[in-house]
Amino acid sequence: MAVKVVEVNESVYAANDHLAEEIRGQLKAQKTFLCNVMASPGAGKSSVLLRTISLLRERYAIGVMEADIDATVDAEKMARAGVQTIQIHTGGECAMNASMTKQGLDRFPTKDLDLVFLENIGNLVCPAEEDTGASMNLEILSVPEGDDKPLKYPLMFEVVQAVLINKIDTKDYFDFDDEKVTERIHALNPEAKIFFVSAKTGEGFDAWVKWLSEQADAWNR
Amino acid sequence: MAVKVVEVNESVYAANDHLAEEIRGQLKAQKTFLCNVMASPGAGKSSVLLRTISLLRERYAIGVMEADIDATVDAEKMARAGVQTIQIHTGGECAMNASMTKQGLDRFPTKDLDLVFLENIGNLVCPAEEDTGASMNLEILSVPEGDDKPLKYPLMFEVVQAVLINKIDTKDYFDFDDEKVTERIHALNPEAKIFFVSAKTGEGFDAWVKWLSEQADAWNR
Numbered sequence: 001m002a003v004k005v006v007e008v009n010e011s012v013y014a015a016n017d018h019l020a021e022e023i024r025g026q027l028k029a030q031k032t033f034l035c036n037v038m039a040s041p042g043a044g045k046s047s048v049l050l051r052t053i054s055l056l057r058e059r060y061a062i063g064v065m066e067a068d069i070d071a072t073v074d075a076e077k078m079a080r081a082g083v084q085t086i087q088i089h090t091g092g093e094c095a096m097n098a099s100m101t102k103q104g105l106d107r108f109p110t111k112d113l114d115l116v117f118l119e120n121i122g123n124l125v126c127p128a129e130e131d132t133g134a135s136m137n138l139e140i141l142s143v144p145e146g147d148d149k150p151l152k153y154p155l156m157f158e159v160v161q162a163v164l165i166n167k168i169d170t171k172d173y174f175d176f177d178d179e180k181v182t183e184r185i186h187a188l189n190p191e192a193k194i195f196f197v198s199a200k201t202g203e204g205f206d207a208w209v210k211w212l213s214e215q216a217d218a219w220n221r
Numbered sequence: 222m223a224v225k226v227v228e229v230n231e232s233v234y235a236a237n238d239h240l241a242e243e244i245r246g247q248l249k250a251q252k253t254f255l256c257n258v259m260a261s262p263g264a265g266k267s268s269v270l271l272r273t274i275s276l277l278r279e280r281y282a283i284g285v286m287e288a289d290i291d292a293t294v295d296a297e298k299m300a301r302a303g304v305q306t307i308q309i310h311t312g313g314e315c316a317m318n319a320s321m322t323k324q325g326l327d328r329f330p331t332k333d334l335d336l337v338f339l340e341n342i343g344n345l346v347c348p349a350e351e352d353t354g355a356s357m358n359l360e361i362l363s364v365p366e367g368d369d370k371p372l373k374y375p376l377m378f379e380v381v382q383a384v385l386i387n388k389i390d391t392k393d394y395f396d397f398d399d400e401k402v403t404e405r406i407h408a409l410n411p412e413a414k415i416f417f418v419s420a421k422t423g424e425g426f427d428a429w430v431k432w433l434s435e436q437a438d439a440w441n442r
Contacts, residue, residue: 040262041345041374042366069346071373092376094315094346122373123344124262125290125315144365144388145263152292152343153262155313167365173391 016131019098023105023133033216034116036096036134038156040149041122043142044166046074047199049117050081055209057083060114060216065104067096067120074119084113095126098133115216124153135219142167143176150184157185161215162193164208169198237352240319244326244354254437255337257317257355259377261370262343264363265387267295268420270338271302276430278304281335281437286325288317288341295340305334316347319354336437345374356440363388364397371405378406382436383414385429390419 027034039045053062063084066075075087086108088100096118110116118134120127137160141149144167150157157163163185165178178196185192193211197204248255260266274283284305287296296308307329309321317339331337339355341348358381362370365388371378378384384406386399399417406413414432418425 040343040366041370042261042363068373070375073369073372092346092350094344121346122261123315123346125313125342125344126347129313142263142365144363144391145261148294149262151294152289154291170365170391170394173394 013129016098019102020131020133023098023102024135026105027110027133027135028219030111031220032110032113032116033136033219034101034110034118034132034134035212035216036118036120036127036132036137037140038120038124038127038137038160039122039140040124040142040145043122043140043145044199045119045122045140046077048140048164048166048197049119050077050083051199051202051205052209052212053081053083053117055205056115056213059213061112063108063110063113063116065101065108065116065118067100067104067118069093069121084109090121093126094121094123095130096120096132097130101132101134114220124149124156128153128156128159136161136215138162138164140164140166141181143170143174146174147177147181147184150181150188154188157188157192160189160192162195162208162211165194165196166199168196168203169201237319240323241352241354244319244323245356247326248331248354248356249440251332252441253331253334253337254357254440255322255339255353255355256433257339257341257348257353257358258361259341259345259348259358259381260343260361261345261363261366264343264361264366265420266340266343266361267298269361269385269387269418270340271298271304272420272423272426273430273433274302274304274338276426277336277434280434282333284329284331284334284337286322286329286337286339288321288325288339290314290342305329311342314347315342315344316351317341317353318351322353322355335441345370345377349374349377349380357382357436359383359385361385361387362402364391364395367395368398368402368405371402371409375409378409378413381410381413383416383429383432386415386417387420389417389424390422 078085299306416429
């Protein structure tokens, strides 16, 4: 008997990829740089964004799309800091996809924004599998999580343009090997930029913010 | 500034409850207690398991099922510690489901084991949505992740019988409020047992291991 094979994922992902390309085209045309921020729960996505925004808000009109299963704590943090924020509830879905990004962008005055951060669901698996239509993908890995994460969640480190290693102020209390993590990331993704930072103390932010501005300026040219 | 909320709901959950119940019946009949261990990446699942096993291995025949996307680092750690281990590769899936658990159990001499730990994929979303057929669900939350995680990933804290708050040895370096996290967990799940532990120093393990033994003994009676 012939084996029937249904490639569900392929078609779903193909449709998503098509919409993602459309979104990127639209963003490029309107000169909005969309940075998709991915990380484990508690890696410090919100704290990194708040500090990054505080360093760039004089220069760019900035907005944040907060994706959560069903919460608003991060969006409220952003709003309290005076950042234009929209909350997206994924209704149990473990990651943003292009369709959700589009629904978010449609309800947000992105035409007037130069730089938008999409704070994705805290998860190292699903978000790596879905193209959101962003201009760039960023992964934040925190020191307490350990330097072995590229071995366990390789796709995440393959789909990003940059990795921030956050919470470096806690390095005395955790076994975390900078060289090993760099090697492991570059084995998966030789082009990935790696920045060692602390959202708490601000260490390392100058280099990260300079690089990010260059990417945004190149996109919005 | 007001927060705009977009409800994007397109979640479809696989209904595998029936198979999960079958697995539980089989485990109960053969007197094997299966503990499903869930957590964020880097919360310390493997370290907690290694210490728990070292305290219980004289008393129980113990095995570990390691679920990973496509890695074997944790399984190798367990095997080096002399623990019976089977590696399950989920092939990109972000959580174990009942069918995967069954495939694991079928290839593992669980009949001769009293206590089996299933180390689920590091993720606070998907594993909470899938019944694996385990006798109990455990969530490990680590101090560096923050005390707000029950607000952001409520389902995870609703489906567990116990929460271990791990890495309490690092509490001087993070803002983590024991009372707040306890309140937030109990608001979602008033019956949940909460233990504050450090897999590094061993603090808090006596109470956790005593409670776990009672659960296993009651199941295997």
